[in-house]
């Protein structure tokens with residue numbers, strides 16, 4: 001029997017899964033600094049379910065959009081917690097934004113448009129403001145850098161250029177996640193023990209940087 005080639009969403013999310021599995025303990029420790037310590041476990045549960053759902057969808061012939069919608073729903077259901085619902089919305093809304101677009105036809109602009117829409121939905125659901133020391137403090141710099149890069153990119157360059165834009169945005173997210181160490185939490189569980197979190201990066205911002213970094217590397221292969 002032939003081994004099926006992974007679809008593009010399966011490929012990208014599998015890379016994220018491996019990265020999150022490597023960092024499960026570290027994400028848990030970060031979350032335990034001022035909250036309940038379950039962020040690593042929540043992320044690995046969520047991403048495993050998301051990969052399985054994307055794989056099923058792509059093997060059934062679904063495109064990128066449908067596979068991401070399925071992955072987002074599965075992530076939210078399996079991960080639980082504040083971040084589970086928020087990551088679920090991000091995945092599903094990137095999928096909604098890519099409706100009708102084939103993987104090879106994802107231009108920088110199409111990708112930036114989809115991410116803009118997903119971040120709007122994320123912000124509406126979570127209600128966090130920039131500087132509240134949440135995932136948003138890595139997500140918004142990522143979104144803005146992707147948008148700026150896409151605006152300067154060759155609109156016709158297609159998915160290779162889109163991957164390069166994503167990689168630059170992912171580097172921005174890594175720096176932004178590290179910089180959350182200087183912020184004081186105003187949202188989520190950590191807000192109650194805000195002083196304890198001083199000097200430590202936000203767990204959700206850290207996991208977001210890991211995810212987009214792993215996807216950037218997967219897109220180059």
Ligand code: ADP
Nearest residue numbers: 039042081082083126128134135188203204205
């Ligand atoms: P829980 O807090 O339910 O245990 P997790 O530990 O998985 O969930 O996730 C915690 C992370 O979720 C935080 O580090 C933060 O980045 C993110 N988060 C929590 N609440 C919000 C919110 N309202 N908006 C944006 N991000 C949030």
Ligand code: MG
Nearest residue numbers: 036037038039
């Ligand atoms: Mg937690």
Ligand code: MG
Nearest residue numbers: 036038081082
């Ligand atoms: Mg929890």
